Amino acid sequence: MARGAGVSEDLNCYRCGESIAMLSLPLSRRDQCPQCSVDLHVCKMCRHFDSRITRQCSEDGAEDVSEKERPNFCDWFVPVSYTHLRAHETVLDLVCRLLLE
Numbered sequence: 001m002a003r004g005a006g007v008s009e010d011l012n013c014y015r016c017g018e019s020i021a022m023l024s025l026p027l028s029r030r031d032q033c034p035q036c037s038v039d040l041h042v043c044k045m046c047r048h049f050d051s052r053i054t055r056q057c058s059e060d061g062a063e064d065v066s067e068k069e070r071p072n073f074c075d076w077f078v079p080v081s082y083t084h085l086r087a088h089e090t091v092l093d094l095v096c097r098l099l100l101e
Helices: 082-087 091-100
Strands: none
Touching: none
16 A cells, blocks of 8 residues: 555554544654654554564564564554554553553
8 A cells, every 4th residue: 555545544652542543554664643752663553563472473474573662664564553452452561551641
């Protein structure tokens, strides 16, 4: 999908929950949340991110990324909704998020 071809109407920042509907899909490596300025093309914003497994990535073909909150060039990146992210967060993720809010 070419940049600008899709709209991220149901996506929210993984850290603060702010809507990122004004951004076009696919998200660029440089896209940031308009509210908290966190980078968005990161593992923690991806459908394949899973903190319950060792690699924290459910996509076997993806390269290992050590810093899950830093922008990366992963070809498997698929942004997910805030609701999806919350459904898969661990107790540690929840504590960190609540401290940031």
